[in-house]
Amino acid sequence: MIRPDLSLPLPSDITAAHFIGIGGSGMSGLAGMFLDRGIRVSGSDRSDSSTMRALAARGADVHVGHDAANLPDEVDAVVFTGAIWPENPEYLLAKERGVPVIHRSQALHWLVGGRRLVSVAGAHGKTTSTGMIVTALRAIGADPTFVNGGVIASLGVSSGTGSDDLFVIEADESDGSFLLYDTAVALITNVDPDHLDHWGSREAFYDGFVRFADAASQAVVISSDDLGAREVAASLTHDNVVSFGTSPDADVRIDDIVTEGPVSFTIHHRGQTVSGALAVPGAHNAINAAGAVAVLLTLGYELEPALRAVEEFGGTVRRFELHGMRAGVAVYDDYAHHPTEVDAALSAARTVVGEGRIIALHQPHTYSRTQAMYREFAEILESRADQTVVLDVYGAREDPVPGVTGALVSGAFVDQDRVRFVADWQQAAEYAASIAQPGDYVITLGCGDVYRIIPQVLDALGPEQD
Numbered sequence: 001m002i003r004p005d006l007s008l009p010l011p012s013d014i015t016a017a018h019f020i021g022i023g024g025s026g027m028s029g030l031a032g033m034f035l036d037r038g039i040r041v042s043g044s045d046r047s048d049s050s051t052m053r054a055l056a057a058r059g060a061d062v063h064v065g066h067d068a069a070n071l072p073d074e075v076d077a078v079v080f081t082g083a084i085w086p087e088n089p090e091y092l093l094a095k096e097r098g099v100p101v102i103h104r105s106q107a108l109h110w111l112v113g114g115r116r117l118v119s120v121a122g123a124h125g126k127t128t129s130t131g132m133i134v135t136a137l138r139a140i141g142a143d144p145t146f147v148n149g150g151v152i153a154s155l156g157v158s159s160g161t162g163s164d165d166l167f168v169i170e171a172d173e174s175d176g177s178f179l180l181y182d183t184a185v186a187l188i189t190n191v192d193p194d195h196l197d198h199w200g201s202r203e204a205f206y207d208g209f210v211r212f213a214d215a216a217s218q219a220v221v222i223s224s225d226d227l228g229a230r231e232v233a234a235s236l237t238h239d240n241v242v243s244f245g246t247s248p249d250a251d252v253r254i255d256d257i258v259t260e261g262p263v264s265f266t267i268h269h270r271g272q273t274v275s276g277a278l279a280v281p282g283a284h285n286a287i288n289a290a291g292a293v294a295v296l297l298t299l300g301y302e303l304e305p306a307l308r309a310v311e312e313f314g315g316t317v318r319r320f321e322l323h324g325m326r327a328g329v330a331v332y333d334d335y336a337h338h339p340t341e342v343d344a345a346l347s348a349a350r351t352v353v354g355e356g357r358i359i360a361l362h363q364p365h366t367y368s369r370t371q372a373m374y375r376e377f378a379e380i381l382e383s384r385a386d387q388t389v390v391l392d393v394y395g396a397r398e399d400p401v402p403g404v405t406g407a408l409v410s411g412a413f414v415d416q417d418r419v420r421f422v423a424d425w426q427q428a429a430e431y432a433a434s435i436a437q438p439g440d441y442v443i444t445l446g447c448g449d450v451y452r453i454i455p456q457v458l459d460a461l462g463p464e465q466d
Helices: 027-038 050-057 089-097 104-112 126-139 200-213 226-234 282-300 301-312 339-352 367-384 407-412 424-433 451-463
Strands: 016-020 040-045 059-064 077-080 101-103 116-121 147-150 157-160 168-170 185-188 219-223 242-246 252-257 262-269 273-279 323-326 330-332 359-360 388-392 419-423 443-445
Touching: 016 089, 016 242, 027 040, 027 050, 027 059, 027 104, 027 147, 027 157, 040 050, 040 168, 040 407, 050 059, 059 301, 077 089, 077 104, 089 101, 101 104, 104 147, 104 168, 116 126, 116 147, 116 200, 126 147, 126 168, 126 282, 126 301, 185 200, 185 282, 200 219, 200 226, 219 226, 219 282, 242 282, 262 282, 262 301, 273 301, 282 301, 282 339, 323 451, 330 339, 330 451, 339 367, 339 443, 359 367, 359 424, 359 451, 367 388, 367 407, 367 419, 388 407, 407 419
Parallel strands: 016 040, 016 077, 040 059, 077 101, 116 168, 116 185, 147 168, 185 219, 219 242, 242 252, 330 443, 359 388, 359 443, 388 419
Antiparallel strands: 147 157, 252 262, 262 273, 323 330
């Protein structure tokens, strides 16, 4: 992992940019926006993907695999993510040539320029909340530029260039880069301590959110329910803080949440009451909707049109996304990779599965998180899913840690009859299919490459039916 130096000056003019890790949802979105600006784009990633092919179709020069030969002779900036290794040959060659090498957050900062920025931060819910805000703004007649961490299902893209002065982004707290932006409206969905490998301590993590919020030039929108967010809010000096959630003292208060099927609820603000419903399930999405509505209120919209616009949101890719159905079994995928996210995803599934069972296919993400949280994962998976299949750890940027495998999670289950650790993907897919019955949901969970097992699961369940 490369720790970004966010103090490095940005190039004043970029006519050609090279992206290392261009296939990721965030990086591909940035690359697409550079193309929108008429900037020549090249890039590489370790494996082929639909996002890379889409960029190639738009004129980007993309390569599968990392090689120094991929770096063009003439390039003004090289953009990288924290997921690449310091030994990456393209990164090393760019440094040797003296080409400005900037973190993706710096590239995004360069793109924002002087526009009015809405930054969405939090340990969970960022991508969904960002998608809700973008969808609502477009539905209400605005045309924002946006960069999200995942594809907004109704738009089919994770980023887009609009004509308004509004710019909406998913801001990343994992490496502190959310402090880089000149934010107008800051939305904090929650403050659940994570990424302590970067921050060093819970106190430093919280302080980062305080600095992010207090730097917002217009407003801070923050959860009234999350304990960490409440602690951050108590430390703020900002003069325009808007809280949202189920708490009785929330400025934008939500209640009457009904989770059977698509979630419905009621929102209250300054004596007004409006009822609404979403196309996506789960109480957590009702809370996300309240946060999105609160952001629209700070931007000058009225309560009812704001809520009606948020109702247009149809989900984001890899958030409780249905991939297919075979033999009466539905196969879903969700990006959840933290215990809180897994809890929310499985709780949402429980509201719509009916009499069926939930079979979780869990891929632990990073050795450090697995080592620190395997007991929490086991407790939530055992309480929320009927059966769990645990795959091995997706290491991402980390080197393996001896003794840290998916077996840590499975071994922490109290009832071993409800879990199985299967490192081999084909065997895992076949086992999940063998225990699934009509009406059940199979759900892959993780932010690594676990979604790639879905075709194997579908095949193991049986042929498609007319």
